[in-house]
Amino acid sequence: MTQANDHADIIDLGGRYDFYGPIHKGLRKAQCDLLVRLGRADFGDDRVTAELLADMRELLVLAAAHIEHENRHVHDALRSHVADCVARLDRQHDDHQAMFAEIERGIAKVEAAEAAARPALGRRLYLAFSGYVARDLAHMLEEETVAAPRLWSQFSDAELLAIEGRIVGSLSPEKAMAFMRLMAPAANPAERAAMLAGMRQQAPREAFDAVIEFAVRPNLSQAEFAELAVRLGLVAAS
Numbered sequence: 001m002t003q004a005n006d007h008a009d010i011i012d013l014g015g016r017y018d019f020y021g022p023i024h025k026g027l028r029k030a031q032c033d034l035l036v037r038l039g040r041a042d043f044g045d046d047r048v049t050a051e052l053l054a055d056m057r058e059l060l061v062l063a064a065a066h067i068e069h070e071n072r073h074v075h076d077a078l079r080s081h082v083a084d085c086v087a088r089l090d091r092q093h094d095d096h097q098a099m100f101a102e103i104e105r106g107i108a109k110v111e112a113a114e115a116a117a118r119p120a121l122g123r124r125l126y127l128a129f130s131g132y133v134a135r136d137l138a139h140m141l142e143e144e145t146v147a148a149p150r151l152w153s154q155f156s157d158a159e160l161l162a163i164e165g166r167i168v169g170s171l172s173p174e175k176a177m178a179f180m181r182l183m184a185p186a187a188n189p190a191e192r193a194a195m196l197a198g199m200r201q202q203a204p205r206e207a208f209d210a211v212i213e214f215a216v217r218p219n220l221s222q223a224e225f226a227e228l229a230v231r232l233g234l235v236a237a238s
């Protein structure tokens with residue numbers, strides 16, 4: 001089986017740790033948001049174009065880092081148990097890396113072009129990026145419906161949290177903040193509160209406060225942030 005295309009094939013969490021869920025939700029939201037912005041962009045506007053291309057580059061850096069984390073911390077752990085599954089995921093990751101290079105070339109072409117040539121190059125970039133997003137959506141679905149059950153059968157939740165801890169521990173403060181900016185607005189209220197409550201237990205107080213102020217609050221609506229603050233006990237419920 002590659003991926004579950006039928007609802008009936010999707011295995012419930014059943015109380016197990018949702019290892020892929022938070023980061024994949026973050027990547028789905030960020031990539032879909034960017035795709036919509038690319039489709040709507042006025043490539044004749046220098047400021048809009050520069051902001052959009054900078055955001056695309058930032059996303060590509062995070063998506064490439066995510067792949068590297070999975071290769072190093074997840075695939076090596078799984079390889080001895082489910083070689084066929086990991087070989088497929090490795091190939092998909094290699095395919096993603098090639099697409100990142102292709103998209104970067106498309107970004108550079110839009111940047112270098114005269115204003116009159118930019119709409120056509122922007123359309124090419126939009127379509128190329130849509131192809132990447134489509135493949136990544138299928139890839140993440142395979143990870144969450146095929147690889148995750150294999151992880152659950154091989155590792156306890158404590159072991160999965162230890163793998164996640166090694167990934168988080170390998171991040172620079174800037175990267176950790178950037179990933180939180182992706183994940184916090186993409187999670188549902190309960191997941192968001194659980195993620196941040198977990199972080200509060202692990203991280204120094206100043207790091208937690210910085211994530212709240214610079215990664216979480218600016219990326220939520222006022223109502224969403226107010227609900228989170230109550231769930232985390234940051235303010236008294238009114």
Ligand SMILES: [Fe+2]
Nearest residue numbers: 067070139143
């Ligand atoms: Fe992956």
